[in-house]
Amino acid sequence: MSRPARLDAEAISKRYGAETALAGISLHVPAGSYVVLLGPSGSGKTTLLSIVGGFTVPSEGRVLIDGEDVTATGPAQRPTATVFQDYALFPHMSVAANVRFGLSMRGVAKAEARRLATEALALVGLAGFGDRPIAALSGGQRQRVALARSLVVEPAILLLDEPLGALDLHLRRQMQDELKALQRTTGRSFVHVTHDQEEAMALADLIVVMNRGRIEDMGPPERVYARPATRFAATFMGESTILEGRVQMATDGRAAVETAEGRLVVGGGAAAGAEVALSIRPERLRLAPGDGAVPVATATVEECVFQGGFVRVRARTAAGAAVLAKVPPEAAPAAGAEVRLFANPSDIVLLSEETQR
Amino acid sequence: MTGRALPALGWAALIGAFYAFIYLPVAVLMLFSFHDGRVPVPPFEGPTLDWYGRVLANGKLIEATGHSLAVGLLSSAVAVALGFLAAVAFARHRVPMRRTVEAMLVVPLTVSYIIIGLGLLITMNGLGLSKSLLGVGLGHVVINLPLCFLIALSQMGPAEARLEAAARDLGASEAAVLARITLPLAAPALIAGFFLSFTLSWDEFVIAFLLTNFDVTLPVVIWSMLRTGLNPETNAAGTLVFAVSLLLVAIVELLVLRRRGAR
């Protein structure tokens, strides 16, 4: 129970009558990593978390923790602990009693339980809060108590269901840092559900992008951001300029794509004649050539929004495609101006029409 | 300003008139319990505490009060316990033939006490059981169970369900969840249910009348006092019953309020 463990979900499906919440999800999480399930509401991320935690039984598939099939065991017997979205702190118990609860369920002696609870509260920065009633705590404090309560039982895997949703921006940033630090300190796997892509990128060792019950993309944040696998991943995580096109010619790992703006040769596998989309991150689009950049599109500027360190340029091509670029404030074009946009071919991502991994 | 004041006065007068209507009999009852005269009607003479003296010396009355207390406490405890378990079943688990079972549990609310009492009377006769306070207790559980069930059910919503899930997640067995989480959280509702049941049982006449012979409850004794006509002693007894009921309300209000404050 105290050893961090790997998590494997194999072909998990969940159906509610005619509705499919999850369709054939497979996931492998190495021990001691921070995994974020990222997706909009209805994507199935919370259902998946609930299945891993043992609260929901899958219609198909298995859940394995450290190689052991736990699909049939309930939450009480699984080596997981969950931090709920609304914290679910027991209102009729003090802070310390809440934290001790899991230990008392395991038959830990009162004195030992008290000591461990005090340590856990110190770990989350709430030393001395033991005797307070739950009603007297702020949102951030309740969050920490929920964390302490789950961590004190030393779960192999900690599950977090949108834990920072109820906090204001400043507090949220602070808690993100603390969560990351906690995960490093305790060495356990954290599986964290959120719809906030910035949060996901800040915390995750592994991001799992989900949509409508399927996994769209999975990988380290840097890779998922720079080279998204699907259109959804490209537009849900961060912003992208998407250009539609058709593959003219495809050889070994490279494809020539004909778009409304011209011909682009990019890396990626696709069959000749296939309808594809090209995705480019806004910070990779430039207004001037050079440094290996090739022309990508010509567009009319619709709006320039000052964002402090950069200007967000929104433009539209003659063919009607939306273009998004981030440029330094000095280089900001005037609204209505016609601009040429350039990008390095290695920054252009070829997306197939498939959305399933 | 007067444009606003007049309607407001009108509403105040309306409410005042209602309160006068509602309090009239109680006020008369209490006033004439101190009446120094044979019949408790105007003009008022006195005051005197004679009638209270008589009530407190009335052996039958005191005995019947004890019986009412016993029946009330026991039947309410049973109703609350059964109602709580049934509420957990409906709120948290699957119940076969759900609609039918729920309807069956709730139906006694609208059935006349005469029917409940009569049914018990016939059945107990048939089983060879004589009239007794046990029969009254059994009947009172029937009339109070639906209320306790509905009150407990109303307090078992999704928020409480999440707390139970959290407890399970931390390793609690089903029994531990019930005892450490469900029950404490439902406690205010159960207390309210207990109190309501006790009051209804304490006050109930028909079932007690049909099912008792020698050991009777308070309403039955007061009833037989009424047979002798208007009598200030009955006023005194009634006023005392009223005072006790008020005291119980006050105690429960304090208990429940105190608990709410601590949350």
Add this chain to the structure above:
Amino acid sequence: MPNPASHEVAARRRDTRRGMLLVAPAALYTLAIFLVPLAVTAAWSLFTRTAGGIDTTPTLANYARFFGESAQLTALWNSLEVSALVTVASVLLGYPLAYAIAFHVPERWQRLALVLSILPFWTSYVVRSYAWLLVLAPNGVVNQALVGLGLVDEPVRIAYTMAGTVLGFAHFFTMLVALTVYASLKRINPRLMLAARDLGAGPVATFLRITLPLSMPGVATGAFLTFVLTVGDYVTPQILGGNTTLVLPQAILLQLGRRADIPMASAMALVLMLVVVAAYLVAGRYMKLERAP
């Protein structure tokens, strides 16, 4: 690999088993102490009391007698009449009271106002009916006031008449209807009434077109409870109603008392039940029964 689908089925079965276990005590109790006696009563309604004892050959003779004998039928009719009068009176009196408390009493005093209206009913039911007797008796408070003020020459007969019964009932049920209507009124989104005023409706129109229709569930519930509870009530009619106009509950107890005719009493009790069921079918459509999630 074991069939994964069976996990769901097994979990469901466990859940059902727990549900059954938890509901069993209450369900079995209700079955044994309520439904079985009810069935026994129904069975006895088909027996007849003879000079010798009880004739157990099933027959509808009791029911025939009930609907044939004018005295018995009158008791049923009286019950319906009293209950209808009380229901109408309680709604007419209770609605304005609820409205006054909900909208014309400051928010923080409303709970107190409600508690004050319930307080007098913490007296014993029997005692309360007796108290009305005191008030309505020929030499009671009301009559002495009427005579003293010169409004009437002789004491008015209220006690020991149907009017006394209706008044005694209305006393309690006005409060009950006020409670259910109050709950309904408070549930109405106050912005709806503001919107109506904003669109040009006067106070009367707002009441008639918005408030009243939206409070109907509360009225229906209150009316239903009033009707059903008065129709089966024994105490108030027996104390305040006198012996000339009997209602059904009194008639039933008469059968039990002197004549010990349990079969007849059972049949009449079942007729009473049918009245309640009929009332439920009528009112059920208008009531919105609260259900917990």
